[in-house]
Amino acid sequence: MSETIIHVENVCKYYGINKNAAVKMLNEGVEKDIIYKKTGVAVALHNVSFDVKKGEIFTIIGLSGSGKSTMIRCLNLLHRPTSGKILFKGKDISEYDKPELLDFRRHKITMVFQNFGLMSHRDVLGNVAYGLEIRGVPKAERDKKAMEMIEMVGLSGWEHQPISSLSGGMRQRVGIARALANEPEILLMDEPFSALDPLVRQDMQFELLALQRKLGITVVFITHDINEAFKLGDTVAIMRDGKVIQIDTPENMSANPTDDYVRAFIESADKSKVFRVSQVMEIPTCMMRLHDGISHALNEMKRNGVSSIYVVGDHMKLEGIITLDGLLKIRQENRPLKEIIVKDIPTTTRDTLISDVLPLAAEAKYPIAVVDDQGVLEGIVTKAAVLTSLL
Amino acid sequence: MEFLLKFPFRWNIDMDAIDEAVRGFSVRHAAFFDVIKVGLREFVSLLQTILGWVPWWLLILLAALAGWKISGSKKIGLLYGAMLFFIGLIGYWDLMNITLSIVLASVVISLLLGLPLGILISGNEKANTIARPILDTMQTMPVFVYLIPAVMFFSLGNAPAVIATTIYAIVPVIRLTSHAIRQVDPEVIEAAKAFGSTKSQTLWKVQIPQALPTIMAGVNQTLMMAMSMVVTCSMIGARGLGNEVLIAVNRSEISRGIFSGTAVVIIAILMDRLTQGWVKNDGVKQS
Numbered sequence: 001m002s003e004t005i006i007h008v009e010n011v012c013k014y015y016g017i018n019k020n021a022a023v024k025m026l027n028e029g030v031e032k033d034i035i036y037k038k039t040g041v042a043v044a045l046h047n048v049s050f051d052v053k054k055g056e057i058f059t060i061i062g063l064s065g066s067g068k069s070t071m072i073r074c075l076n077l078l079h080r081p082t083s084g085k086i087l088f089k090g091k092d093i094s095e096y097d098k099p100e101l102l103d104f105r106r107h108k109i110t111m112v113f114q115n116f117g118l119m120s121h122r123d124v125l126g127n128v129a130y131g132l133e134i135r136g137v138p139k140a141e142r143d144k145k146a147m148e149m150i151e152m153v154g155l156s157g158w159e160h161q162p163i164s165s166l167s168g169g170m171r172q173r174v175g176i177a178r179a180l181a182n183e184p185e186i187l188l189m190d191e192p193f194s195a196l197d198p199l200v201r202q203d204m205q206f207e208l209l210a211l212q213r214k215l216g217i218t219v220v221f222i223t224h225d226i227n228e229a230f231k232l233g234d235t236v237a238i239m240r241d242g243k244v245i246q247i248d249t250p251e252n253m254s255a256n257p258t259d260d261y262v263r264a265f266i267e268s269a270d271k272s273k274v275f276r277v278s279q280v281m282e283i284p285t286c287m288m289r290l291h292d293g294i295s296h297a298l299n300e301m302k303r304n305g306v307s308s309i310y311v312v313g314d315h316m317k318l319e320g321i322i323t324l325d326g327l328l329k330i331r332q333e334n335r336p337l338k339e340i341i342v343k344d345i346p347t348t349t350r351d352t353l354i355s356d357v358l359p360l361a362a363e364a365k366y367p368i369a370v371v372d373d374q375g376v377l378e379g380i381v382t383k384a385a386v387l388t389s390l391l
Numbered sequence: 392m393e394f395l396l397k398f399p400f401r402w403n404i405d406m407d408a409i410d411e412a413v414r415g416f417s418v419r420h421a422a423f424f425d426v427i428k429v430g431l432r433e434f435v436s437l438l439q440t441i442l443g444w445v446p447w448w449l450l451i452l453l454a455a456l457a458g459w460k461i462s463g464s465k466k467i468g469l470l471y472g473a474m475l476f477f478i479g480l481i482g483y484w485d486l487m488n489i490t491l492s493i494v495l496a497s498v499v500i501s502l503l504l505g506l507p508l509g510i511l512i513s514g515n516e517k518a519n520t521i522a523r524p525i526l527d528t529m530q531t532m533p534v535f536v537y538l539i540p541a542v543m544f545f546s547l548g549n550a551p552a553v554i555a556t557t558i559y560a561i562v563p564v565i566r567l568t569s570h571a572i573r574q575v576d577p578e579v580i581e582a583a584k585a586f587g588s589t590k591s592q593t594l595w596k597v598q599i600p601q602a603l604p605t606i607m608a609g610v611n612q613t614l615m616m617a618m619s620m621v622v623t624c625s626m627i628g629a630r631g632l633g634n635e636v637l638i639a640v641n642r643s644e645i646s647r648g649i650f651s652g653t654a655v656v657i658i659a660i661l662m663d664r665l666t667q668g669w670v671k672n673d674g675v676k677q678s
């Protein structure tokens with residue numbers, strides 16, 4: 001996770017003839033609109049630097065025209081930077097000769113486009129297999145691989161359909177399948193979900209996360225939606241007027257915005273999509289072991305002033321919950337505690353976004369248990385804590 | 392005052408000298424033009440022989456089947472067959488074959504030259520700037536003007552007819568091919584490049600297939616323009632239905648004019664509909 005896969009250093013991209021004059025004005029701090037009026041040079045990127053770590057999702061966010069598309073296209077040299085360096089695994093990609101560049105694009109880095117960039121003259125299978133086809137993979141083999149990808153993105157049965165028969169969400173699934181078929185190390189995504197309607201977009205975000213975690217691929221993801229950036233990004237870079245103004249984790253960025261611009265951006269975000277369970281969970285105080293007995297349970301509840309208690313086994317493994325009602329019932333009938341453990345209780349994990357536990361929290365009769373992937377109880381989240389975090 | 396009302400200047404062009412020069416050129420290179428002339432004449436008669444081999448009923452059957460398949464309606468198929476049958480009925484079957492062979496020869500040459508030219512122009516800004524005014528001129532020049540050099544270099548007959556027709560009909564296929572390739576969605580081309588396509592892979596696997604419907608529209612227009620030259624070319628000795636119309640005009644034979652004219656129209660309509668249907672049916676293909 002810590003190894004740098006892409007290193008971007010002082011990358012600039014100017015469109016126009018009179019670049020020197022523009023650079024001079026830039027160094028004097030003149031606004032890019034004024035520079036464009038005076039010199040006719042459009043400043044798309046100015047001294048952009050960042051590192052993308054292997055296996056992370058690196059999101060770039062910014063308003064329209066801030067240079068996001070230009071930046072991401074520099075990473076696979078669809079655009080060539082005017083100056084600056086881009087290293088892939090320590091090697092300067094601008095020094096690649098033609099075959100090396102083709103090889104880089106065919107094996108290491110692929111791209112997903114805002115308006116899908118699909119070829120309407122090919123069916124779904126033909127689109128997904130395109131990358132393999134041009135690098136000379138035999139037909140049977142590339143079709144097999146493409147079918148796997150089509151299945152992975154949930155489009156089985158659609159492989160021989162024309163693109164025109166697919167909905168927007170399905171088209172972008174084809175785009176993703178096509179990009180993954182090459183088994184790249186890096187996936188570039190330029191506002192891949194911006195053209196989709198909100199519900200479809202949420203599904204796609206979720207699936208992208210699942211795919212990315214499964215494949216361990218590095219993703220550079222562009223969006224103009226701060227919620228999307230924070231939800232998906234391990235690291236978020238904010239761009240403005242061709243410059244990167246802050247790079248941080250979503251949590252750090254919302255806690256310490258560099259300047260008012262970033263702050264305004266973050267305030268536009270829905271906080272439930274920034275904060276995670278780990279930031280609002282509490283240490284469970286009211287707990288018992290299975291063999292602790294009825295009177296211990298009653299005492300604990302009384303002491304904490306609650307009407308339910310978590311039951312844990314060895315190594316803090318969560319067994320379930322016992323409610324006061326249940327306890328009172330078996331105390332009279334003298335039955336074992338085991339019978340009244342409620343096993344089917346809502347749980348969540350530390351990394352879950354608050355927005356995703358909101359519905360759970362609203363419904364839950366007791367606090368939600370936070371467990372790790374071994375089922376070990378790590379904390380609890382109360383309805384009150386969830387709701388106050390949003391204020 | 393006279394000066395203001397009447398154009399006062401006059402450049403005395405020595406037109407005779409120009410004509411003489413061109414004629415001299417054609418005489419000096421007569422051998423070269425003869426080779427082309429013979430080649431074209433042979434090409435036309437080859438097509439004519441091939442068309443002659445096709446039995447009349449087979450051609451009618453094919454037209455009917457194609458019409459049915461393309462339009463999805465049996466009635467239209469029958470109509471196309473009947474229209475062709477009518478040409479035979481009024482005695483123009485052989486003349487139709489001659490006309491078709493001249494038109495097809497011109498179209499084949501137009502495509503052989505026009506498609507590559509269109510592709511070249513689409514990918515090269517400089518070539519485009521040079522080609523555009525030339526194409527504009529070719530398209531707006533009155534067609535009769537083409538007849539003169541065609542006759543000067545290739546004398547009379549089918550060869551100059553093919554040349555004049557080609558010059559006139561080649562424009563749309565060049566134009567629309569170039570235009571079609573240029574208007575392919577830039578994001579699709581970016582995608583092709585991003586996956587590591589070479590220039591020629593991008594051209595052949597993405598740009599041309601994506602542009603194909605528009606290119607086919609250009610082919611269709613070229614075919615129609617070649618058809619529209621049929622009568623004009625009869626003035627420089629092309630035989631076939633056009634010649635029949637010309638005779639009718641010269642002799643003021645109304646009925647002959649109407650029948651031969653109708654035959655030309657029928658052929659034009661059939662070729663137009665059949666090639667247009669081909670464009671539309673050319674939908675998704677598999678990899």
Ligand SMILES: Nc1ncnc2c1ncn2[C@@H]1O[C@H](COP(=O)(O)OP(=O)(O)O)[C@@H](O)[C@H]1O
Pocket residue numbers: 015042043044062063064065066067068069070071
């Ligand atoms: N080919 C070009 N010629 C001139 N200016 C350009 C060109 N491409 C992009 N730009 C300018 O670069 C800036 C950044 O554009 P872009 O990277 O597309 O931004 P974003 O993707 O963030 O909306 C814009 O101001 C745009 O006008």
Ligand SMILES: [Mg+2]
Pocket residue numbers: 068069070191
């Ligand atoms: Mg953009």
